Structures are given as C-alpha cells and as structure tokens.
Amino acid sequence: MAHLDDIPSTPGKFKMEKSPFIHSRIRWHWQSSLAKLTFWSIIFFCLILIFFFRSPSSNLLLQDPHRRSLRTYNWGGPAWEKRVRSSARVRSRNGFSVLVTGAAGFVGTHVSSALKKRGDGVLGLDNFNDYYDPSLKRARQELLERSGVFIVEGDINDSALLMKLFEVVAFTHVMHLAAQAGVRYAMENPGSYVHSNIAGFVNLLEVCKSANPQPAIVWASSSSVYGLNNKVPFSEKDRTDQPASLYAATKKAGEEIAHTYNHIYGLSLTGLRFFTVYGPWGRPDMAYFFFTRDILKRKSIPIFEAANHGTVARDFTYIDDIVKGCLAALDTAEKSTGTGGKKKGPAQLRVYNLGNTSPVPVSNLVSILERLLKVKVKRNIMKLPRNGDVQFTHANISLAQRELGYKPTTDLQTGLKKFVMWYTGFYSGGKKAAG
Numbered sequence: 001m002a003h004l005d006d007i008p009s010t011p012g013k014f015k016m017e018k019s020p021f022i023h024s025r026i027r028w029h030w031q032s033s034l035a036k037l038t039f040w041s042i043i044f045f046c047l048i049l050i051f052f053f054r055s056p057s058s059n060l061l062l063q064d065p066h067r068r069s070l071r072t073y074n075w076g077g078p079a080w081e082k083r084v085r086s087s088a089r090v091r092s093r094n095g096f097s098v099l100v101t102g103a104a105g106f107v108g109t110h111v112s113s114a115l116k117k118r119g120d121g122v123l124g125l126d127n128f129n130d131y132y133d134p135s136l137k138r139a140r141q142e143l144l145e146r147s148g149v150f151i152v153e154g155d156i157n158d159s160a161l162l163m164k165l166f167e168v169v170a171f172t173h174v175m176h177l178a179a180q181a182g183v184r185y186a187m188e189n190p191g192s193y194v195h196s197n198i199a200g201f202v203n204l205l206e207v208c209k210s211a212n213p214q215p216a217i218v219w220a221s222s223s224s225v226y227g228l229n230n231k232v233p234f235s236e237k238d239r240t241d242q243p244a245s246l247y248a249a250t251k252k253a254g255e256e257i258a259h260t261y262n263h264i265y266g267l268s269l270t271g272l273r274f275f276t277v278y279g280p281w282g283r284p285d286m287a288y289f290f291f292t293r294d295i296l297k298r299k300s301i302p303i304f305e306a307a308n309h310g311t312v313a314r315d316f317t318y319i320d321d322i323v324k325g326c327l328a329a330l331d332t333a334e335k336s337t338g339t340g341g342k343k344k345g346p347a348q349l350r351v352y353n354l355g356n357t358s359p360v361p362v363s364n365l366v367s368i369l370e371r372l373l374k375v376k377v378k379r380n381i382m383k384l385p386r387n388g389d390v391q392f393t394h395a396n397i398s399l400a401q402r403e404l405g406y407k408p409t410t411d412l413q414t415g416l417k418k419f420v421m422w423y424t425g426f427y428s429g430g431k432k433a434a435g
C-alpha cells in the first residue's frame with residue numbers, strides 16, 4: 001500500500017507535486033469520497049422516508065400498528081379463477097350469486113353458510129387481519145370450505161382484486177360484512193376504522209357502481225349509530241347524529257355514503273343496524289366471549305356501571321336471528337338501477353334495526369354465564385369508561401318485522417347456552433382460548 005504513504009497524515013502540510021500520477025491519485029480519492037458521500041446520502045434519505053411512513057402522524061390511513069393494510073395477497077391465475085367461479089355458482093332455481101365480504105368473520109361465516117345451504121352461490125372475501133386471534137378465522141374458513149365456500153384472501157381496499165372478482169363472476173348481490181369492529185378499540189387504532197369502514201366501503205361501492213350488472217348491496221351498520229340518543233326503544237327514525245365512538249361515527253358515515261351512491265349511481269343499498277350479536281363462533285373481543293374465558297380462569301369480571309349506579313344494558317341478539325334478518329334483507333332487495341356507472345332510475349335505499357328488543361343488564365349476562373359454567377366469580381364493578389361505550393341499547397324492530405318478516409326467537413339464556421357448548425367444545429381440543 002505504498003501509495004497511501006504519499007499522502008501526509010497532516011493535510012495542511014500537504015505539498016502539491018506536479019506529477020500526473022499524483023493528480024490521478026487525488027482525483028481517484030476525490031471521486032471515491034464523492035461516491036461514499038452519495039451512498040450515505042441515499043441511505044440517510046431512505047431512513048428519513050422509512051421514518052416518515054412509519055410515523056403515526058404521517059398518514060391516517062396507514063396508522064395501523066399491525067400494518068395490515070400493507071399486506072400483499074396472492075390471487076389470480078386460472079386455478080384461482082376456477083375456484084372463484086365454482087364457489088359462486090348458483091345451485092338452486094332463482095338463487096343468488098353473493099359476494100360476502102368479511103366471510104371469515106363471525107356474522108360472515110354464519111351468513112355464508114346459510115346462503116350456501118339454500119343453494120345460493122357464495123364467494124367469500126376476507127383479509128384475515130389480526131384484530132383478534134386469526135386462528136379462529138382460519139377455523140371458520142375450514143368450516144366454510146367443507147361446505148364449498150371459497151374465501152379469497154384480500155382486502156376490500158384492493159380495487160384491482162374487486163374488479164377481477166366482478167370480471168370473473170356477475171354477482172347479483174354483495175353482503176358486505178367486512179369491517180373494523182369493536183367500540184373501545186377505536187381509541188387505540190382510529191386509522192383502522194377509517195381504512196376499513198370508510199375507505200374500504202367507498203372502494204367497494206366504486207367497484208359495484210361500475211359493475212355490469214350492478215349488484216344489490218346489503219351491509220352491516222351498527223346499533224352504535226344511536227350514540228347518545230336516549231329515546232327508547234331506538235327507532236330508525238331517531239336521531240343518529242351523536243355518535244359516542246369513532247367506530248359509531250364510521251358506521252354513521254357509511255350510512256351517509258350509502259345514500260350518496262344510491263342517489264348518484266342507482267345502487268340498491270340496505271344497511272342493517274346489528275345489536276350486540278353473540279353466539280357460537282363469536283368474536284373474542286366481545287364481552288360475553290372474554291367473560292366466559294375469564295370466568296373459566298376464575299378471574300374477576302369487570303362490570304361497567306353508569307353514573308349514580310345506573311345499569312348498563314344491551315339488546316343482545318342471537319346470531320341465528322341475525323342471519324335470518326340478513327337473508328330476508330337479501331331476498332327483499334330490489335335490483336340496482338344503474339348501468340356503466342350511470343343511474344337509470346331511483347333505487348332502493350333502506351336501513352333496519354336487527355335487535356332482540358329485550359335489553360339485559362350486563363350483570364345478568366354474567367349471572368347466566370356463571371350458572372352455565374358452574375363457576376362463581378368476583379365482580380369488579382367499575383365506572384363506565386369514557387371510551388365509546390353507551391349506557392344501553394334497545395331496538396324497536398317493528399320496521400324489520402313489517403318489511404323483512406324479521407322475528408327474533410332466541411332469548412339470552414338459550415343463546416348463551418349454545419355459545420357455551422360451542423366454546424367449551426372448541427377450546428377443549430387443545431386450542432387455547434383466544435386473547
């Protein structure tokens with residue numbers, strides 16, 4: 001390395017020589033320093049970019065700690081298209097061909113299975129996110145696959161995928177159940193609600209409006225849209241402009257978005273306001289589910305109480321009743337009226353309460369579970385946290401009764417018995433209780 005010795009260690013004392021060899025040496029050093037500088041600048045710039053995109057304040061839609069929205073999914077190809085077609089094939093006279101979004105979810109699984117059973121073609125779509133234990137979603141997927149329902153793995157925000165699905169199948173209906181659920185989680189991860197319940201819904205409607213023929217859409221709104229309304233029982237005519245959680249606000253936004261797409265593009269849209277749906281294959285983030293898990297573990301149960309020892313109650317609605325309501329909404333949905341993205345005439349726009357119309361205090365829910373599980377637990381009475389929960393819900397279901405023939409038949413005691421039987425069976429086969 002003799003050449004290095006030509007450069008003195010003290011640069012200030014460096015004396016230029018006229019030799020061309022030395023000149024080229026200097027140029028070489030200068031170029032190599034420039035290359036290094038460029039290289040480190042690029043690295044530095046990339047780091048800034050990474051930091052920017054991971055920063056919570058950079059983009060609300062990407063503000064998802066699980067980075068679920070950035071997952072990529074594999075879809076496409078002849079074998080995949082064949083599965084899609086076969087799953088969506090109608091097998092009964094006058095049957096529907098239904099795209100069920102959120103098919104690996106609680107309500108999605110039950111609705112898909114009921115549709116398939118009666119001969120409708122059903123194609124599921126689900127992003128299998130990890131809001132709660134994805135292995136439960138995989139188990140539901142297995143269940144559906146056994147009855148011939150294929151669930152495409154993908155996100156409702158993926159327009160290319162949705163367009164492909166409509167290219168492969170002329171869906172007559174969309175049962176849109178994919179959503180970011182849960183009232184309290186909205187404070188932890190607001191971006192995921194905007195991503196799924198608003199951006200995802202708009203994306204789906206954009207694709208539906210351009211589909212030919214346009215499908216009729218039935219979708220899941222929520223009892224939470226009644227927010228601080230205290231006129232009971234809640235009727236579809238009551239005010240819904242006081243949401244108590246961001247979750248509720250995104251569902252309310254969905255109802256307004258539905259109005260717009262109905263008005264401009266002639267899409268037939270029916271929103272169903274579900275009231276605290278429970279039952280087998282349910283959601284582990286819901287109180288009845290994690291109370292069951294914690295009662296079995298002999299943990300104390302936090303029971304919320306409103307101001308002045310006010311009772312907190314819910315109009316718990318059993319899944320089979322909800323499924324009947326969903327199918328009736330599909331059966332009574334009129335066709336959309338647009339073609340090629342243009343409205344040809346007025347289209348149907350509906351909203352229904354699907355509740356049990358029999359609110360039960362949360363403390364009674366715990367007593368029923370204790371009896372069914374034969375375990376007594378310590379109750380930890382807590383002030384209702386200010387995180388989106390409302391004190392009570394109570395559905396007036398007369399509109400759904402009149403127009404859909406909706407008539408819930410399962411009381412909480414009966415429904416929870418079925419849930420507990422499923423729960424103990426499901427989690428005794430070596431499977432851990434979902435967290």
Ligand SMILES: O=C(O)[C@H]1O[C@H](OP(=O)(O)OP(=O)(O)OC[C@H]2O[C@@H](n3ccc(=O)[nH]c3=O)[C@H](O)[C@@H]2O)[C@H](O)[C@@H](O)[C@@H]1O
Pocket residue numbers: 181182183221222223224225274275276277285286287288302303304312313314362389390391
């Ligand atoms: O009906 C609806 O629209 C909503 O129903 C549920 O929301 P929620 O009724 O709050 O259901 P849970 O989270 O299971 O809570 C049930 C009851 O238990 C209470 N609770 C919850 C958690 C807890 O630790 N302690 C407690 O007393 C809640 O205040 C509530 O009164 C679902 O989670 C929402 O996705 C759905 O849209």
